[in-house]
Amino acid sequence: MSFSFLSHLECSRTGKRHDADEVQGVSDEGAPLLARYDLDEVRASVTPADLRERPHDLWHYHEVLPVRDPVNITTLGEGMTPLLPLPSYGAAVGVPGLLMKDEGLIPTGTFKARGAAVGVSRARELGVRAIAMPTNGNAGAAWSVYAARAGMGSLIVMPVDAPEITRRECVATGAELYLVDGLINHAGALVKHAAAERSGYQEVSTLKEPYRIEGKKTMGYEIAEQLGWQVPDVILYPAGGGVGLIGIHKAMLEMQELGWIGDKLPRLVAVQSSGCPPIVDAFNAGLDESELKEGTHTLAFGINVPKALGDFLVLEAVRESGGTAIAVDDDDILREVSALASQEGTWICPEGAACMVAVRELRESGWIEEQEQVVVLNTGTGLKYPETVPVDVPVLAKDGRVPVR
Numbered sequence: 001m002s003f004s005f006l007s008h009l010e011c012s013r014t015g016k017r018h019d020a021d022e023v024q025g026v027s028d029e030g031a032p033l034l035a036r037y038d039l040d041e042v043r044a045s046v047t048p049a050d051l052r053e054r055p056h057d058l059w060h061y062h063e064v065l066p067v068r069d070p071v072n073i074t075t076l077g078e079g080m081t082p083l084l085p086l087p088s089y090g091a092a093v094g095v096p097g098l099l100m101k102d103e104g105l106i107p108t109g110t111f112k113a114r115g116a117a118v119g120v121s122r123a124r125e126l127g128v129r130a131i132a133m134p135t136n137g138n139a140g141a142a143w144s145v146y147a148a149r150a151g152m153g154s155l156i157v158m159p160v161d162a163p164e165i166t167r168r169e170c171v172a173t174g175a176e177l178y179l180v181d182g183l184i185n186h187a188g189a190l191v192k193h194a195a196a197e198r199s200g201y202q203e204v205s206t207l208k209e210p211y212r213i214e215g216k217k218t219m220g221y222e223i224a225e226q227l228g229w230q231v232p233d234v235i236l237y238p239a240g241g242g243v244g245l246i247g248i249h250k251a252m253l254e255m256q257e258l259g260w261i262g263d264k265l266p267r268l269v270a271v272q273s274s275g276c277p278p279i280v281d282a283f284n285a286g287l288d289e290s291e292l293k294e295g296t297h298t299l300a301f302g303i304n305v306p307k308a309l310g311d312f313l314v315l316e317a318v319r320e321s322g323g324t325a326i327a328v329d330d331d332d333i334l335r336e337v338s339a340l341a342s343q344e345g346t347w348i349c350p351e352g353a354a355c356m357v358a359v360r361e362l363r364e365s366g367w368i369e370e371q372e373q374v375v376v377l378n379t380g381t382g383l384k385y386p387e388t389v390p391v392d393v394p395v396l397a398k399d400g401r402v403p404v405r
Ligand SMILES: Cc1ncc(COP(=O)(O)O)c(C=O)c1O
Pocket: 110, 112, 136, 137, 138, 139, 206, 238, 239, 240, 241, 242, 243, 244, 245, 301, 302, 303, 305, 349, 351, 352, 379, 380
């Protein structure tokens, strides 16, 4: 009985097969490679009921993950994050069936841990000694943490404006960290050269290695499992490089083929900031790919990606699922961070809050209907973004008094 039913890698543009048991980057055409599994074998060897008996982490989907030998699994207990009802907030925005998949409760505090756990584990299995990556902060922090756990080196380059805590996470793990006075695409160019010049380093930029998406797709499997193998009507995702959205769509199609879910697909919504909306603009213009945006800015730093390598896959997933793409303003994002904290007691990240703004706006326009079941991905904890909540409180004298109210 195989632990993984990984069969091969497939070019996402041409469908050409590549060997999955060698270290691979992108296809000859420069497109992301997608992992394919022998799903007939998976169907014959495991059922959703079997999963109930397994530990509640993302590795319980190991048949549809790429690691062949469990000794290579590098884990910090990631996966099976809560799918929280938001009764007060949901009622206030007119979507009583609103749920939040809270990725703030995963190691490193963001969903990037999923991609890092699976990506690092598979890299280790294939003999990679060190990883090199550009990042908007959270991914670099997660990959350096998992690399440290696996005994691998890491070279990370991030914009100077990336959340400060993510620098500290990299430094704490012993990563070789550089800051660049620019955006993630500038960091990407630096990493590409560095990885080419060094031996034993694999470049693991977004979608330039095939397995990060496999880690992220487990969010899709978990949502279906947590809903009793049903899918919600709508899933909203804050899209930078878009890996999570592509992964969730891939998970849905795999689960359909496995017979684990029915014919219905959730409508996928790519949420971006109006300060950086390449995918939204391409969606609205009916294009298959986005154009590089200049001078982008947003406080939701994880979605400040001026041009994503997998933009065409995000657009395909959104359209195929009957979804949409929407850009929201930073002021509204900040308002929603506070609303969630005060109404539901959960401090979410700005990227997750962007999705909450989108829920509100799509409900107002009627695109989301009142009775629909809607899942928002809160991709990280607000604790990593202390500056989103300004603190202006009185300081009391030692012999003073708390005001009477
Ligand atoms: C908290 C958070 N949410 C969302 C994203 C966007 O992820 P992706 O680039 O995979 O679309 C990021 C990326 O850095 C992030 O850190």
